[in-house]
Amino acid sequence: MIVDNQIFKYEEGGQVFQGLPDVVRTVFFVKDEENTPEHAAMLHSIAKACNLQESAYAIISCRFGWKDLRGFENIREVILMGVGERELDVMIDIPLHYVYGFDGRNWIRTVDIATLKLNTEAKSVFWKDVLKPYFLG
Structure with missing residues (x-):
């Protein structure tokens, strides 16, 4: 499976997580119902504001657990x-x-992506208090 910053799709029987490129340092776990181009676009804009290159992050459905990614030391x-x-x-x-x-x-x-989009206070706190100081110093 190739990570291309699209939320993973599932076959009837489900899928097994197969890996991440070594350049991925940040993982966004999202809800299954936020598997839309609109939600992905907002995540891409958040990542861009954090100065993350597209190859440096992955958007992953919460159908996968931490046990599936824990072994990837680059995260x-x-x-x-x-x-x-x-x-x-x-x-x-x-x-x-x-x-x-x-x-x-x-x-x-x-909070979830839809709430961030609607709740300017939550979005502001997420950016000013967490993302900006962490990623941009």
């Missing part, structure tokens, strides 16, 4: 876009809009 950031930790089989509580170190990576949890 430095895991961003949960409205996805709960338990959905990824991670048994910790990550505070909302906070950089949290876990399993050798920095984790960031925010």
